[in-house]
Amino acid sequence: MHSTQTTKEKLMLFVTIFFPVLIYQLANFSASFLDTMMTGHYATKHLAGVSMATSLWNPMFSFLTGLVSALVPVIGHHLGRKEQDKVTQEFHQFLYLGLGLSLVLMAVVAFGARPFLATMGLEPEVLAVGQAYLDCLLVGIVPLSLFSICRSFFDALGLTRLSMYLMLLILPFNAFFNYGLIYGRFGFPEMGGAGAGLGTSLTYWAVLLVVLFVMARHPKVRAYKIWQLDQLQPKLVWSGFRLGLPIGLQVFVEVAIFAAMGLMMAQFSSEIIAAHQSAMNFATLMYAFPASISSALAIVISYEVGARRVADVQAYTRIGRWFALGFATLTLTFLYTFRFQVAGLYGTEQSFIRTTAVFLTYSLFFQLADAYAAPIQGILRGYKDTTMPFIIGFVGYWAAAFPIGMALNAWTNLGPYAYWIGLISGIIICGIFLNIRLNKMAKKLNDRT
Numbered sequence: 467m468h469s470t471q472t473t474k475e476k477l478m479l480f481v482t483i484f485f486p487v488l489i490y491q492l493a494n495f496s497a498s499f500l501d502t503m504m505t506g507h508y509a510t511k512h513l514a515g516v517s518m519a520t521s522l523w524n525p526m527f528s529f530l531t532g533l534v535s536a537l538v539p540v541i542g543h544h545l546g547r548k549e550q551d552k553v554t555q556e557f558h559q560f561l562y563l564g565l566g567l568s569l570v571l572m573a574v575v576a577f578g579a580r581p582f583l584a585t586m587g588l589e590p591e592v593l594a595v596g597q598a599y600l601d602c603l604l605v606g607i608v609p610l611s612l613f614s615i616c617r618s619f620f621d622a623l624g625l626t627r628l629s630m631y632l633m634l635l636i637l638p639f640n641a642f643f644n645y646g647l648i649y650g651r652f653g654f655p656e657m658g659g660a661g662a663g664l665g666t667s668l669t670y671w672a673v674l675l676v677v678l679f680v681m682a683r684h685p686k687v688r689a690y691k692i693w694q695l696d697q698l699q700p701k702l703v704w705s706g707f708r709l710g711l712p713i714g715l716q717v718f719v720e721v722a723i724f725a726a727m728g729l730m731m732a733q734f735s736s737e738i739i740a741a742h743q744s745a746m747n748f749a750t751l752m753y754a755f756p757a758s759i760s761s762a763l764a765i766v767i768s769y770e771v772g773a774r775r776v777a778d779v780q781a782y783t784r785i786g787r788w789f790a791l792g793f794a795t796l797t798l799t800f801l802y803t804f805r806f807q808v809a810g811l812y813g814t815e816q817s818f819i820r821t822t823a824v825f826l827t828y829s830l831f832f833q834l835a836d837a838y839a840a841p842i843q844g845i846l847r848g849y850k851d852t853t854m855p856f857i858i859g860f861v862g863y864w865a866a867a868f869p870i871g872m873a874l875n876a877w878t879n880l881g882p883y884a885y886w887i888g889l890i891s892g893i894i895i896c897g898i899f900l901n902i903r904l905n906k907m908a909k910k911l912n913d914r915t
Contacts, residue, residue, distance in 0.1 A: 473781060476766075480785050483765055486626035488758035490617075490633030492751070500637075501662040502747040504644050506740065506812040512659035513812075514736045515595025517743030518588060519663070521728035522579040523603055526571055528721040530607075531614045533714030534564050536706055538761075539768040539850050541622035546772020554690045557619050559702040563710075564611040572607050575600055586732050592739075598660035606667025609674040616677050621765055625686060632677055639669040712852035716843070716859045723863040723892060727871060727885040737818055738882050744812035745825030749832050752801065755793040756836045759786050760844030767848025776912050779848075783908075786841045794837035798830055828886040835890055839897030842904050849907050858899045867892025 501520075506513040537560045544552045580600050584593060620629045642652075643665030650656025657664065681687050724746065731739045763786040770778040801808065809822035846855050871888025874880050880887065 476778070476781050477785060480762060480766060480782060480789075483624065483626045484758060484762040484789070486628075486630035487621070487761050488754060490626075490630040491754040491758045491761070493630075493633040493636045500640050500644055501666060502744060503811055504648050505659045505662050506744060507814075508648050508658055510740050510813065510815070510818065511589065511591050511736055512595050513743060514739040515588075515592040516599050516659040516662060517728060517739050518583060518586065518592065518732065519579075519596035519599040519603075520743070521725040522583065523575070523600065525718050525722035525725050526574060526579070527610070529714040529718040530564075530567055530571055530611055532717030533567065533707070533710035534560055534611065534615045535618050535761075535764075535847075536560075536710030536713050536852070537615060537618040538622045538764055539847055540706065540709065541619070542765060542768030542848070543772035543850065545622070546769045550690075553622075554692055554694075555696050555699075556702065556706070557615075557690070557692060558696040559699055560615050560618075560706055561612065562698050563703050563706055564615045565608070568608045568611040571611075572604055575604055575607070586729065588732060589736065592736065595659040598657070599663035602657075602660055602663030603667055605664065606670040609667075609670040613670060613674045613677055616674075616681065620687075621761065623686065624765070625684075626762075626765075628680070628684065632673060632680065635673050635676060636669055639672045640665060643668045709850065709852060712856040713847065716852070716856040719856070719860045719863055723867050724889065726868060727889060730871070730875075730885055731882055734882055737815075737821060740813070741809075741818055741821040741825055742882060744809065744822045745829055747812075748801075748808055748826065749829035752797045752829070752833060753836055753840075755797055756790050756840035759790045759793070760840045760847075762786065763841055763844035764847040767845050768850070769848075771849055771911065774911075774914070779911065780908070783845055783904075786845065790837040790841045794833050798833050801826060801833070802830055824883070825886065828883060828890070831890045832893065835893035835897060839893055839900055842897065842900040845904055846900065846907060849911070851903070851907050854903050855900060858903065859896055862896035862899065863892040866895050 501516060502513065505516045537556065540556050541553050544550070544556065580597050583596050583600070586593075588596065617629050617632070620626070620632075643654075644662050646652040646654035647657050647661030647665045648659070649661075654661070681692060728742065728746065731742045763782065766782045767779055770782065805823045805826040806819060808826060809819040812822060813819065843855055846852070867888045869888075870891050871885035874884035874887055875882075878884060
């Protein structure tokens with residue numbers, strides 16, 4: 467990271483950070499995309515089982531990665547204040563934090579999510595696949611946590627291109643392991659949907675090994691002497707946890723509402739469950755665009771807030787929000803034009819393709835709402851404002867989206883689509899209140915300088 471003087475310089479720096487983030491976000495979301503697509507072509511009931519399992523797993527996965535992402539503004543503020551000596555120390559404390567969180571998450575999956583799945587009245591085959599998928603994911607929780615922390619460290623240093631290259635490794639690794647384990651190729655056992663879970667776990671281990679090798683060789687990373695471990699400092703761990711907890715909870719409540727809606731699909735047929743999961747899976751892939759803008763904004767805003775350059779903060783805010791609107795226009799056009807072709811990626815049955823295409827039409831409104839709300843979240847994270855965005859997200863989704871979806875399902879003939887309308891409403895409500903919060907934080911920063 468470095469300071470900029472003109473709008474052109476700011477735009478170039480933002481683009482330099484954003485595009486690598488976008489590519490590695492697409493690579494990250496592609497793991498779920500490959501799981502869903504490959505499982506869908508194996509068997510619809512296996513896809514339904516994976517769908518139910520991921521509805522429970524995704525909120526926990528997002529909570530973990532969201533919490534450790536607090537390392538970005540922490541290091542960003544240190545760099546903005548020229549406090550390089552504190553960077554390595556913070557990184558090590560987040561490693562300790564991540565390992566502790568991994569153990570907790572493993573217990574929650576094994577003793578919470580897995581038994582809960584059995585209470586949902588699923589078909590026996592669907593239940594068996596879902597539980598086996600969760601069992602296989604346990605293997606990959608520790609490398610996922612450590613990799614997420616290392617990636618946040620690279621991002622905070624402005625090495626988003628390095629993160630991009632590393633994230634791109636997920637695609638070939640995940641495709642190889644998934645294909646082998648789902649279909650029984652390359653000497654692997656044929657595991658069906660459960661193989662997608664094990665393939666994802668093995669992918670995280672493989673990528674983590676590459677990350678450790680790169681960190682030992684990269685000159686900019688080696689300069690921070692990260693291999694000379696600092697002692698555990700409970701105060702710093704607690705400080706990082708306090709900052710990251712609202713971020714993790716904010717992401718959790720957002721993803722959890724999507725998961726809860728997915729679980730509500732259990733009342734419908736296996737085809738509806740599979741179609742919902744497929745459409746939501748692709749909508750999530752498209753979310754990589756606003757999510758990447760949000761991540762890039764957190765990096766540049768935290769640096770400028772740390773240096774207390776108000777004009778630069780405002781300039782990056784404008785750049786990021788206009789970027790989000792432009793990409794939303796592109797993704798909307800693409801998805802509407804090719805919705806039937808996209809549906810065909812997940813299965814071959816015509817009724818399944820038609821149902822999935824309808825869900826994808828509703829997802830168009832997700833793109834618009836996310837283009838408005840997601841950048842604001844990144845900006846506020848750059849301010850190190852995390853608690854209020856969490857509260858806004860919790861109230862907006864659980865006090866609005868979920869009740870609206872349930873009410874529409876009960877009082878209309880919309881069926882499963884009622885829940886999608888509820889989700890869209892929740893995102894819009896969150897965006898409005900997040901914008902109010904942003905105006906307040908911008909005024910507070912201006913008053914302090």
